[in-house]
Amino acid sequence: MNNSELDKKLKAARGPALDAEYTDDFPRLVLAGLRSAPRQMMQPKHSWRPRLAWGLATGVCILIAFAAGHWHGRMAANQDVLASSKLVEETLAMFPNRVRAIVRDEQGMNLVLSDQADVPASTPIYVRICDGKHCSSLVTFSGQEIQVAGQKITVLSDARGGIILEGNNFVWSSLAENETTRGLNIQAKLL
Numbered sequence: 001m002n003n004s005e006l007d008k009k010l011k012a013a014r015g016p017a018l019d020a021e022y023t024d025d026f027p028r029l030v031l032a033g034l035r036s037a038p039r040q041m042m043q044p045k046h047s048w049r050p051r052l053a054w055g056l057a058t059g060v061c062i063l064i065a066f067a068a069g070h071w072h073g074r075m076a077a078n079q080d081v082l083a084s085s086k087l088v089e090e091t092l093a094m095f096p097n098r099v100r101a102i103v104r105d106e107q108g109m110n111l112v113l114s115d116q117a118d119v120p121a122s123t124p125i126y127v128r129i130c131d132g133k134h135c136s137s138l139v140t141f142s143g144q145e146i147q148v149a150g151q152k153i154t155v156l157s158d159a160r161g162g163i164i165l166e167g168n169n170f171v172w173s174s175l176a177e178n179e180t181t182r183g184l185n186i187q188a189k190l191l
Contacts, residue, residue, distance in 0.1 A: 080104070080128060082137045085191050088124050097121065101140040103148060112146065119144075124191040125155055125163055131184055139191065155188075163188040 081087060082104050092099055097117040103110045119141060128137040129148060136148050142157040156164040163174040165186060172186050 080126075080137045081109075082139050083126055083191075085124075088139050088191055092124075100144050101138050101146045103136065103138045103146065105136040105148070106134060123157070125157055126189050126191050127153075127155060127163075127165065128187045129153075129184055130186075157190065161190055163190070 082102060088102065091102060091111065095111075095113060097119050098113045099111065100114050100119055101112040103112060120143075122141045124139050124141060126137070126139050127148075128135060130136075138146060138148055140146055140155050142155060145152055145154045147153075151168050154166040156166070158164070165172040165188065170184070172184075172188075174188050
């Protein structure tokens with residue numbers, strides 16, 4: 001079927017036969033139906049309360065997440081992973097009598113091992129040294145000489161649990177722990 005044939009069929013088709021009374025009453029019936037129906041606005045009515053509640057809930061969640069992240073960051077900055085005795089125990093178990101030191105500085109974590117299994121088993125000593133800008137921490141044993149913060153440091157402990165650090169230009173003792181030595185802030189303890 002082409003366009004002209006379709007045109008002829010559509011023109012020949014008749015609309016439905018409607019009663020004259022129905023066509024006269026139709027507009028009046030529609031208007032009466034519109035008047036009796038409840039009036040509604042063109043735009044649906046939206047309540048602002050659910051949006052406010054969701055906005056407040058989202059804001060509270062963001063605030064809690066920020067506070068938790070900030071708190072965790074401060075806690076992580078104050079806690080040194082080397083102060084954990086579990087890390088030290090596991091490292092010593094992996095390399096028995098070979099660990100001279102575990103050092104943490106700007107370059108990251110370093111494990112200083114002896115060539116031979118000649119490091120005597122003793123109580124680990126945790127040391128943290130800060131020069132104002134940079135901090136280094138280490139776990140070692142009495143009698144070990146370790147390179148930290150650009151200088152060689154000998155770490156010693158006595159029978160009473162006191163710790164002595166000897167560097168190129170300083171000597172530090174845990175008995176005078178709160179003092180700074182040559183601009184260095186030093187903390188040490190037995191683990």
